[in-house]
Amino acid sequence: MVGPYPTCGDAVVRDRRRNPEESEMELATQRAPDPVGTTPDPVDVGPDLADIDADLAVEMLRRMLRIRRFEEATIDLFHAGELPAMVHLSIGQEAAIVGACLATGVDDYMTGNHRSHGHPIAKGARLDRLMAELLGRADGVCKGKGGSMHLADFSVGSLGESGIVGSAIPVATGAGLAADVLGDGRICLCFFGDGAANEGVFHESLNLAAVWRLPVVYLCENNGYAVSVRADDLTSVPDIATRALAYGIPGVVVDGQDVTATYRAVAAAVARARAGDGPSIVETKTYRFHEHAYGLKLREAYRDDAEVGTWSADRDPISLFTARLLADGRTDRARIDAVRAEVDVEIAEAVEFARRSPYPEPTEAYRDLYHEPEGAGV
Amino acid sequence: MSADTASAPARRRSAELGFLQAIQQAQQEEMARDERVILMGQDLRANVFGAAAGFLAEFGPARVRDLPLSEAASVGMAAGAAMAGLRPIVDLTVASFMFGAMDQFISQVAKSRYMFGGQARLPVVYRQALYYHGGTAAHHADRPYPMFMNVPGLKIIVPSNGPDLKGLLKTAIRDDNPVLCFEDANLWGRRGRGPAPADDEHLVPFGVAAIPRAGTDVTVIGIGGGVKLALEAADQLAADGISVEVVDPRTLVPMDWSTIVASVARTGRAVVVDPANRTCSAASEIAAHLVEEAFDALRAPVLRVTTDDIHVPFSPALEKQIYPSTDKIVAAVRRTLGER
Numbered sequence: 001m002v003g004p005y006p007t008c009g010d011a012v013v014r015d016r017r018r019n020p021e022e023s024e025m026e027l028a029t030q031r032a033p034d035p036v037g038t039t040p041d042p043v044d045v046g047p048d049l050a051d052i053d054a055d056l057a058v059e060m061l062r063r064m065l066r067i068r069r070f071e072e073a074t075i076d077l078f079h080a081g082e083l084p085a086m087v088h089l090s091i092g093q094e095a096a097i098v099g100a101c102l103a104t105g106v107d108d109y110m111t112g113n114h115r116s117h118g119h120p121i122a123k124g125a126r127l128d129r130l131m132a133e134l135l136g137r138a139d140g141v142c143k144g145k146g147g148s149m150h151l152a153d154f155s156v157g158s159l160g161e162s163g164i165v166g167s168a169i170p171v172a173t174g175a176g177l178a179a180d181v182l183g184d185g186r187i188c189l190c191f192f193g194d195g196a197a198n199e200g201v202f203h204e205s206l207n208l209a210a211v212w213r214l215p216v217v218y219l220c221e222n223n224g225y226a227v228s229v230r231a232d233d234l235t236s237v238p239d240i241a242t243r244a245l246a247y248g249i250p251g252v253v254v255d256g257q258d259v260t261a262t263y264r265a266v267a268a269a270v271a272r273a274r275a276g277d278g279p280s281i282v283e284t285k286t287y288r289f290h291e292h293a294y295g296l297k298l299r300e301a302y303r304d305d306a307e308v309g310t311w312s313a314d315r316d317p318i319s320l321f322t323a324r325l326l327a328d329g330r331t332d333r334a335r336i337d338a339v340r341a342e343v344d345v346e347i348a349e350a351v352e353f354a355r356r357s358p359y360p361e362p363t364e365a366y367r368d369l370y371h372e373p374e375g376a377g378v
Numbered sequence: 379m380s381a382d383t384a385s386a387p388a389r390r391r392s393a394e395l396g397f398l399q400a401i402q403q404a405q406q407e408e409m410a411r412d413e414r415v416i417l418m419g420q421d422l423r424a425n426v427f428g429a430a431a432g433f434l435a436e437f438g439p440a441r442v443r444d445l446p447l448s449e450a451a452s453v454g455m456a457a458g459a460a461m462a463g464l465r466p467i468v469d470l471t472v473a474s475f476m477f478g479a480m481d482q483f484i485s486q487v488a489k490s491r492y493m494f495g496g497q498a499r500l501p502v503v504y505r506q507a508l509y510y511h512g513g514t515a516a517h518h519a520d521r522p523y524p525m526f527m528n529v530p531g532l533k534i535i536v537p538s539n540g541p542d543l544k545g546l547l548k549t550a551i552r553d554d555n556p557v558l559c560f561e562d563a564n565l566w567g568r569r570g571r572g573p574a575p576a577d578d579e580h581l582v583p584f585g586v587a588a589i590p591r592a593g594t595d596v597t598v599i600g601i602g603g604g605v606k607l608a609l610e611a612a613d614q615l616a617a618d619g620i621s622v623e624v625v626d627p628r629t630l631v632p633m634d635w636s637t638i639v640a641s642v643a644r645t646g647r648a649v650v651v652d653p654a655n656r657t658c659s660a661a662s663e664i665a666a667h668l669v670e671e672a673f674d675a676l677r678a679p680v681l682r683v684t685t686d687d688i689h690v691p692f693s694p695a696l697e698k699q700i701y702p703s704t705d706k707i708v709a710a711v712r713r714t715l716g717e718r
Contacts, residue, residue, distance in 0.1 A: 109462060142495035152494040159461050160494050164485045170451040171486055174458020174466075181416060181440050182463055201482070204451030211446070368496035370531050370555035371584075371632050 052260055054330040058339060060102060060259045061325060064094040064318050065343040067118040070127060073347050074117070074134060078294060082355075084136050086293040087148045090118035093221055095317030096284035098122045099262025100189055100219045103270050109157045109175040109188035111168040114149040115221075115288075116161035119191055125153035127346055128353035137357035144360045145368065157186075166192060166199030169218070173205040176214035176279070187215040187273040189266070195226030197240045206279065210247040213278035217269040220283040221256065227292045228302040241283035249279050256284030257317045287311045395540030397566050401429035401505070404547035405467060407578050409437050412465060415551060416441040418456065419469025419505075427471060427507075449475050453504065454482035457490065457556070460502040467551060473506040473560060474520040487556045488531035503550045505559045508602060510653065510690060511701060512563070519690035519697075521602075521654040523560050527630055527663065533557040533584060534630040538565065538605035542628055545582030553584070562602035562653070585632035589641065593623035596647040596711045599638060600626055601660050604651035604683075604702055611707035622711060630660055638664065639672050646677035647714040651702045656684040678714040683707050 049057055071091050077083045090097060093115075101110065101122035112119035120130060125141065133140030134148050141153050152160035159175055162168035172190030179186040196202055197220060209216050220240045224231050232238060244251025250269070254261045262284050269280035289312045291298065325331045366373065395403075409415045421427065423434045423444050433442045445452045449470065456466040470476055476483065483504075490498040510519035526532045533555055537543035543561065550557035590605065591612050600608035605626045612622035625641050627633055642648045648668055652661035661682040668680050683702045691697050 111458070140495070142493060142497070145495050146493045150493045152497055154494070154497040159458065160490060160498065162485065164481060167454065167481055167485045170454025170482060171458035171461070171490075173451065174455035174460070175462040176458075177455060178459040178462030178464045181459075182414075184463075186462075188458075188462075201450045201454065204446070204448035205455065208446060208448060208451050208455060212443075368492045370491060370500075370533060373530060 047260070049260065049324060049328045049330070052263075056102065057260075057325060057328070058331060058335065060098055060263070061318070061321060061336065062339050062343060063098040063102065063122050064259065064321065065340060066127060066346065067091075067094045067097065067121050068318060069343050069347040070117060070121060070131070070350070073131070073351055075294060077135070077351070082135060085148060086295050087117070087134065088115040088293050089288065089290045090115050092289035092311065092316070093223060093256065093286045094118060094122075095259035095321065096219075096221050096256035096262050096286045097191070099259040100191070100217075100266045100282070100284075103263050103266035104157075104187065104189050104217075106156055108186050108270075109159055109172070109179070110191070111159050111172040111175070111188065112151075112161035112191045113165065113168065113193060113196065114161065114163045115193070116149055116151045119161060120151050120153050120156065120158045123153070123158050124156045125151075125158060127350040129153070131350040131354040132357045135354045135357070136359065137354055138360040138364070139353070139357035143364060143368070145364070159188075166196035166201050168192075169196065169199070169201050169205045170208075172216055172218075173209045173214060176209060176216035176273075177212065179215050180212070185274060187217060187270055189270075190216055190218045192218065192220055193226070194220065194222040194224065194231045194235060194240055195229075197243065198226075198235060203243075203246075206243070206247045206249070206281075209279040210249045213276060215273035215276070216279040217266055217273060218279060218281045219266065220281060221286055222283055223286050223288045225288070225292070225303065228298055228300075230302070239283055241281045244281045247279075249281065251281040251283065253283045253285065256286030257315045257320060259317060259321050286317075287315065289316075395544060397537075397540055397543055397561060397563075398428045400537075400540040400544035401547065401561070402431060404544045404551070405430065406433070406436070408548055408551040409433070409441065411578070412551075413441070414463065415465045415467065416443065416459075417467045417469065418443045418445050418452065420445050420447065420471055422469060427469070429469075449478040450482050453479035454486050456502045456504070457482070457487045457500055460500045460556075461490065461498050465501040465551060467503045467505065470504055470506040472509045472518050473522055474509070474518050476504075476506060476522060477520075483526065483532065484529050488529045491555070492531060499554050500556045501551075501554045503547070503553075503557045503559060505547075505561065507561045507563045508653065509563045511697070513692060513694060513697065514690070515692040516689040521560075521685070523558070523601075523630060524654050524659050524663070526558055527660060528658070531556070532631060534560065535584070535628065536560045536562070536602040536630055537628060538562070538600065538602055538626050540565075541580070542582055542588070542626075545580045546584070546628060549581045549584060552581075560602065564603040565606065582628065584629045585634050586628070587634035587637040588626045588628055589623060589637070590626055591622065591624040593621040593645065595621045595645055596649060596714055597623045597625055597638075597641040597645045598707060598711065599641075599648065599650045599661075599664055600624060601630070601650075601652040601654070603653055607702055607704050607707055608651050610704045611711065614704065614708055615711055620711065620715065627664075633664075633667075635667060635671065639668065642668055642672045643675040646675055647711075648672075648676070648680045649683060649707060649710045649714060650680065651683045651707055653685055653701055655687050656682060657687050659684050678716070681710045681714060683710050 097118040129141040149163035175188040241251030535546045598608040650661035665680040
């Protein structure tokens with residue numbers, strides 16, 4: 001416990017400067033286990049789904065499965081030599097991503113980071129065009145010019161993922177500024193990792209968003225590791241959300257393996273943003289089951305197999321949520337199996353679409369610049 | 379592309395619109411014309427730099443915003459705001475301050491449209507002063523536009539007089555792409571000499587050079603404040619019967635290569651005057667281009683009059699010698715003519 005700040009397990013929103021009388025406003029959160037260096041406690045199926053619409057619950061499962069199966073397909077494509085580069089997988093982090101995105105509307109903006117597939121999938125982007133982009137094809141969502149780390153689909157509000165850690169945080173702040181000035185009622189959801197919270201632009205952006213009360217939700221996917229470095233080795237606080245105190249905004253920590261916990265916390269932050277009360281940090285404690293980049297061979301182990309095994313066995317967000325859905329009773333095994341089958345078909349079709357899509361014409365390399373380059377086509 | 383050759387009376391009239399007036403008018407007119415245009419900068423609402431008088435009252439706090447000392451976030455935030463429907467103008471004041479935002483300029487502003495396959499539109503203008511020649515020493519006196527010429531995706535304007543500044547800045551604000559505007563502070567001194575022409579549609583197109591002085595013996599291409607020096611050098615040389623043509627590219631990206639090459643093809647000699655550091659300067663790029671595209675016409679090596687590759691020292695005794703000067707230009711022109 002660090003001072004009076006909201007920390008792991010504290011379901012507290014603090015905003016003393018703006019709302020002194022409401023400084024203890026509560027958000028629905030759950031205990032959030034720290035992913036780093038700890039063995040998670042055994043978990044039951046979690047709180048009930050009474051406040052979650054049955055269709056929404058099924059959609060949560062569907063989108064988490066889309067991310068999982070999409071990325072499992074990229075692993076197959078990687079081993080088959082069909083993927084032109086490495087990919088950074090979100091397997092294990094699906095609940096944090098889906099819970100956050102489903103708490104926003106399709107018109108709302110979203111920015112992401114190099115671990116980039118899950119965010120547009122959760123936001124509702126077409127899987128086939130995302131997969132085509134991963135294979136560098138002409139029908140890719142970025143016409144083959146962005147690739148795995150730079151997926152974007154403006155049609156669903158995805159303003160793009162960034163390969164430079166932290167560099168999209170100001171962009172998200174700007175999208176919030178535009179929504180504020182234009183009064184269009186939109187908000188921006190900004191994904192970043194624990195490593196990005198140590199970049200200068202994180203601090204500059206949060207200060208700016210706070211003083212201007214911009215409608216932005218800063219969503220930290222704290223998976224405990226910046227490539228090979230434990231978050232607690234190089235980050236000054238155990239919870240990124242405590243840094244919210246420095247900017248006079250709410251900061252809350254949730255269990256990132258629980259899709260409804262993330263959904264509830266982000267929904268509260270979104271409501272606050274839409275009401276004109278400004279930005280928030282929602283920190284999700286989560287875990288990646290694979291390496292920083294798939295296929296990246298690290299010489300020295302930085303986490304032991306038992307830690308990974310425990311998380312993937314006991315804290316798999318999809319397994320946990322499936323168990324809750326079955327316990328809830330409003331959804332049955334048949335519907336869950338149907339969703340799984342539908343997602344499997346979607347993924348197979350996406351891979352086939354991507355494989356059938358041609359490579360871009362060489363002249364495509366010279367398009368989408370801001371002006372015709374000198375010596376173009378020479 | 380066409381070049382315009384201004385008459386002498388037109389040049390005199392041009393000189394009457396000062397840099398700060400030009401900025402004030404361009405920003406005011408475009409903000410009045412399009413409510414999506416917003417202005418952001420440090421110490422802006424107090425009008426410390428003198429180009430936003432009355433803006434807060436006219437356009438309100440939502441569209442006239444003071445920025446914190448956060449250059450990186452300011453640059454990236456403006457890019458995000460542009461992607462989401464605004465047309466921001468960001469006043470970064472001194473160009474040296476841009477170094478704190480290089481990642482945002484290069485990773486986000488320059489690349490977003492390209493790497494997202496054309497989905498992003500970034501109508502945003504970044505303004506900054508070239509604040510050299512005034513004893514500000516190494517942290518305020520950079521002329522960094524060549525660094526940004528090396529980054530695909532950033533349009534760059536470097537006006538040399540008030541009317542051009544106004545017209546280029548208005549074009550920049552209406553452009554759907556990012557534009558960097560470098561304002562040579564050595565030209566500020568021309569302000570307030572007369573009534574400013576008020577023309578809401580005074581637009582100067584990008585990629586069209588001006589020829590403020592026609593000549594036949596040597597082409598001198600000037601960048602920013604280098605144009606003023608080139609014109610002064612041309613006056614001196616004319617007394618000796620040497621006819622100098624002065625070309626002002628006005629925009630470095632896009633560059634009006636055809637006007638520059640055509641001028642050098644006529645004169646056979648070229649000197650490039652560029653206040654930037656010598657290595658990889660705009661002058662270097664122009665010289666290389668002339669070697670590639672006008673080699674047959676050249677009767678002498680293309681010469682660069684630039685700032686030597688040193689940081690800017692504080693003492694006037696040290697600083698004044700390092701930049702392009704009229705004397706250096708005169709000497710370079712004479713050298714291209716075979717004189718020593």
